[in-house]
Amino acid sequence: EPEVTQTPSHQVTQMGQEVILRCVPISNHLYFYWYRQILGQKVEFLVSFYNNEISEKSEIFDDQFSVERPDGSNFTLKIRSTKLEDSAMYFCASSGAGIGQPQHFGDGTRLSIL
């Protein structure tokens, strides 16, 4: 069964450094998402991406965050200057075309900021 893959599974970074999290969505999907889950808290929406542009973003997704689809298969989340509070699990998801298609998630990248 097709799946969303994320790399790396665990990323350790010094505060203030830039980090890029990578995702390969399901191949025929057109909508892409990033969510995060701080330990012990809910999964929270960050951003959605369609047709090479951001379609929706949350208050969390401020200027230090950016997303990109650099080629036909990858979808990336960049955090420019990491803070301690950015430590979380980051999940990528994708969904197909059409209204109300369910979102399928990858296994996440655990980001630890030191």
Added chain:
Amino acid sequence: QKEVEQDPGPLSVPEGAIVSLNCTYSNSAFQYFMWYRQYSRKGPELLMYTYSSGNKEDGRFTAQVDKSSKYISLFIRDSQPSDSATYLCAAYQTGANNLFFGTGTRLTVIP
């Protein structure tokens, strides 16, 4: 954010029991409702997906949505130890992309 509320448990049941997991939500514009299962160190895995009110059954799993009371339920029949996981409810509205998740209920099925 309190868009979707879920009892975090934990919930422990003996093998073979019927499990009932529940969520409430506040946004009456929500039209799509999902249940995800999350094993330790894994991402949310889509389990059930329903549109608007009603029931949906898939094997041992039944999802129910009651929009009048803003209540979402997942029933697991003949529960198995392999069902031990965290179950997340989620919802979103037509025209929006962002899923709102509950906190998740941690379920343990004891052999």
